[in-house]
Amino acid sequence: MTGLLTLLFYLWMLAGAVLTIRHTDLLQAVLGLSLVSLGAVGQFFLLHAPDVALTEAAIGAAAGSFVLLMGVRQFGRDEGRDLS
Amino acid sequence: MSQRQRVPLRKRVRVKTLLLTLLSAWLLALFLTLLLGQARDWPTATVGDALLTRNAETASANAVTSVVVSYRGFDTLGEVTVLFLAATGIGLLFSAPRPRSELSAAESESTPAPPNEMMITGVRLLFPVLVLFGVYIVLHGHLSPGGGFQGGVVIATAFLLRMLADPNFRLDHVRLGWLEALSGSGFVLLGLIGLILTTTATFLGNFLPHPVASLGQLVSAGVIPLIYALVGVKVGAEVGAIFQDMREAA
Numbered sequence: 001m002t003g004l005l006t007l008l009f010y011l012w013m014l015a016g017a018v019l020t021i022r023h024t025d026l027l028q029a030v031l032g033l034s035l036v037s038l039g040a041v042g043q044f045f046l047l048h049a050p051d052v053a054l055t056e057a058a059i060g061a062a063a064g065s066f067v068l069l070m071g072v073r074q075f076g077r078d079e080g081r082d083l084s
Numbered sequence: 085m086s087q088r089q090r091v092p093l094r095k096r097v098r099v100k101t102l103l104l105t106l107l108s109a110w111l112l113a114l115f116l117t118l119l120l121g122q123a124r125d126w127p128t129a130t131v132g133d134a135l136l137t138r139n140a141e142t143a144s145a146n147a148v149t150s151v152v153v154s155y156r157g158f159d160t161l162g163e164v165t166v167l168f169l170a171a172t173g174i175g176l177l178f179s180a181p182r183p184r185s186e187l188s189a190a191e192s193e194s195t196p197a198p199p200n201e202m203m204i205t206g207v208r209l210l211f212p213v214l215v216l217f218g219v220y221i222v223l224h225g226h227l228s229p230g231g232g233f234q235g236g237v238v239i240a241t242a243f244l245l246r247m248l249a250d251p252n253f254r255l256d257h258v259r260l261g262w263l264e265a266l267s268g269s270g271f272v273l274l275g276l277i278g279l280i281l282t283t284t285a286t287f288l289g290n291f292l293p294h295p296v297a298s299l300g301q302l303v304s305a306g307v308i309p310l311i312y313a314l315v316g317v318k319v320g321a322e323v324g325a326i327f328q329d330m331r332e333a334a
Binding site: 054067 | 238
């Protein structure tokens with residue numbers, strides 16, 4: 001059961017990472033990164049580290065996404081935009 | 085056909101993709117061995133085991149907290165200081181005056197759209213629940229997973245959501261600074277009291293009564309919940325200040 005859940009979370013994280021890389025809309029990419037963190041929360045929980053899981057949920061999924069979100073707000077959602 | 089042969093081998097086989105796939109598979113294998121090896125429970129003679137056997141003397145139900153706050157309390161002080169330095173650096177970086185041309189360009193170009201009704205109503209519903217949850221995590225740090233760091237960030241996240249939902253909402257930097265300074269000084273003061281009193285005579289020593297009989301109750305473990313509450317206030321104020329800085333810059 002634990003192995004199955006591990007595999008499931010692993011695939012979830014991979015899917016989130018692929019979503020982040022493939023999307024040209026930066027807002028969706030940030031969302032994908034947040035999904036990767038959510039998968040990591042599950043992994044940490046399965047490894048008997050609920051403290052680390054809680055930290056990952058607060059920092060990785062919420063606070064980290066906010067920092068990137070502020071960057072997206074400043075530079076726009078379009079990936080191809082020239083920033084210079 | 086000749087066109088195809090001229091393409092070098094390293095361009096026909098996507099080496100980077102192959103390497104990434106291999107790396108991913110290797111990580112999965114490593115992870116599975118770790119997870120399955122955990123069940124075998126091999127005998128180790130490490131610091132962690134030694135601390136775990138001594139955990140009962142702190143009367144803290146959560147062994148991780150007794151390590152973080154009691155046995156490795158000095159580390160925690162250092163971590164909080166590192167976070168403070170990071171917050172100060174970010175504040176310094178974002179408060180630097182921007183060139184005039186860039187400022188006017190940014191103003192004319194992007195006025196952020198007002199938040200929609202769903203966001204406002206949802207945040208109004210979630211905000212008190214999130215704050216309550218954060219306070220719960222901080223106060224129950226010695227009983228259940230979590231503690232000052234996690235709870236502080238959860239409270240800061242609640243204020244972050246309010247920032248997103250209400251363009252006029254802002255955290256007062258002066259007040260945040262006071263909160264941070266007071267809780268930080270309280271942390272050091274508790275440590276010094278432990279050093280001065282002859283019953284403990286160590287920095288961050290547990291000088292309050294902490295009978296093992298009260299293990300698992302809210303008021304237990306002596307000085308540990310007090311220190312973790314101070315850490316929670318400090319971390320929350322620092323992360324909140326970082327969020328406020330970033331929002332003002334954006």
